[in-house]
Amino acid sequence: MLKDIEPTPPVEDVAVVAVIEDKENKEGLVWSVYLFNMKETPIETVLVSSHGYGIYEGKEVKTSTLRFSLGDIPALTFEKIEAIHEQLFVLNNEYWVTFYENGRLLDKKYTFEPGSICEENTIDLPFIGKKGVLLR
Template sequence: MKKDIQPTPPVEDVAIVAVIEEEHQGELEWSIYLFNMKEHEIQTVLVSSSGYGQVDGRDVKTSTLRYFLEDVPKLSFRKIEPIKDDLFVLHNEYWVSFYENGRLLDKKFTFEPGQITQENTIPLPFIGKKGVLIR
């Protein structure tokens, strides 16, 4: 019955991060990472990414890409994908699903248009680089 259904706990201490990888011929290269800031491993991690929005008054939607990251150890990170800066004018959405303590959890993370910029970067834990972090 209804009383037997347990609410899904909120996803905490997991983040999606746009990281400045390096400069290549005077241009910044960005990559998207998953950060596990928990004190324990998360398992069977699946990530789906897509972009959507308007460019020059017309609706634009990117392909949906899916990634299987296996298990992500505690206090660590995994690279998801490189991202081109011409996509920063779109909403860049990442759905993350994983098992934690035998329970399936998921959360949507969205970079808003214009959010991924060098001005919005902060020093990041684990990776020793700068980036834009969303929780």
Template sequence: MKKDLPENIVENVAIAVVLESSTPEVKNWKVYLLNLKDEPIETVLVSSKGYGEKDGKQVKTSILRHSIGTVATQDYAAIELIDEQVLGLTNEYWLSYYINGQIFDKKFIFVPESIIDTNLSRIPLLNMPGVMIG
């Protein structure tokens, strides 16, 4: 049955973990969805979870589900705040949305320790430092 479904390729949509603010004591991070398309995406849903090893033990975060609605052309939407303590885990975001009644979905995975200062670049639309997967 899966073979009967259309192969809808996700393009020009990205997830970015952005450094919102920073002090010597703490860094504040937020996760964004970026719609780099020339058309809106609708009924946007994102589920997020973290997993991996911390201090020699396997850990998993809760699965969070976010209903975002519509993201306009060349626009962005905040998904969630992310605690600096989970940046050392694998952070997974499962995105689904509709365009013209057709569903699209994609999994975005930030591997452990990928969200570090040396990997930061300027994120389009937001003009802030972060790490983006497209």
């Protein structure tokens, strides 16, 4: 019955990060999005879907939905999801992450809100040695 269903635990120590890859590009900053596994255990069979949505110049805009299979990500490491263009920063950029941890299926939605990916919001990131915007 309903009382026998265990609640899904919250996802902790997994982050989606927008990282500045190149500041010297003549067309502006080059950004990529990564998944950080800050856990002491691996996460397995990692799947990510991404898309953007919002209002641009008074019109509702949606980007294509992209799906990525990242496989297993060892403890205290990271994996690149995709490159992202600065023109998309005016939209909500959503990443839905699904994975197994200790045999249990977990998922979490991470959303970069419009304007949140910018150089002013960057911090020094663990693992990668670069600056970026981190969502936990």
